Amino acid sequence: MITARxxxxxxxxxLDPQGKAIEGGLSALxxxxxxxxxxxxxxxxxxxxxxxNTALGELNAMCAKLLANTVIEDYHVEIL
Amino acid sequence: MITARxxxxxxxxxLDPQGKAIEGGLSALxxxxxxxxxxxxxxxxxxxxxxxNTALGELNAMCAKLLANTVIEDYHVEIL
Incomplete structure (x- = not known):
């Protein structure tokens, strides 16, 4: 079993509205x-x-198909 | 300016229902x-x-107060 992150x-x-909200929250705290x-x-x-290598191929395909929206997001695969 | 992740x-x-849904989605694909x-x-x-060190202290405090729910979540701070 291969573990990857x-x-x-x-x-x-x-634009990252969630990040902006967290910034505001931290300042308020x-x-x-x-x-x-x-x-x-x-x-x-x-x-x-x-x-x-096979795992990396599969994982990159998973990112491209489901896990990341490559229009607005970058992804990085790392085998642990 | 210090950058941290x-x-x-x-x-x-x-239980991670989101993770389970992704598992199902990947199998379906x-x-x-x-x-x-x-x-x-x-x-x-x-x-x-x-x-x-000052930054690490601040960041750990942010996690404990806002960013993580320490009842169900673990957090890790890394200075980049």
Whole structure:
């Protein structure tokens, strides 16, 4: 069983209202000096594959088809 | 300006319906051999702090107060 972590983040320049809301929340709680907050997602996937390369291929296909919206998001796959 | 990545994941044993839905979605798309999928969140934070240790303290406080629900979630702070 291969364990991988997929990280999906918004591309630079794409507005992140959730991140902005968190920035506001942190300021309201008294945290100062915050430049920016951007939110992203991770997916910890366990899968059966004969080797790491096959797994990477599968995982990249999963990102392209379902896990990431490649118009506005970047993704990164890492085998753990 | 210090850049940090905060990773928030569900603790082991906590049900992850979103992850289960993604598992189902991937199977429906023809991906086989998936053991499990668990979803988490990341926050990329830029903040002004005099050194890394001060920043780590601030970031841990942010997690405890707002970013993570420590009853069901674990968090990890990493200075980039």
């Amino acid at each position: 997929i990280t999906v983040t918004l591309k630079n320049g794409v 008294g945290f100062s000096g915050i430049g920016s907050v951007r939110q992203g997602k991770i997916f910890d996937v366990e899968l059966d594959a004969k080797d790491d | 905060i990773t928030v994941t569900l603790k082991n044993g906590v 023809g991906f086989s051999g998936i053991g499990s999928v668990r979803q988490g969140k990341i926050f990329d934070v830029e903040l002004d702090a005099k050194d890394d």
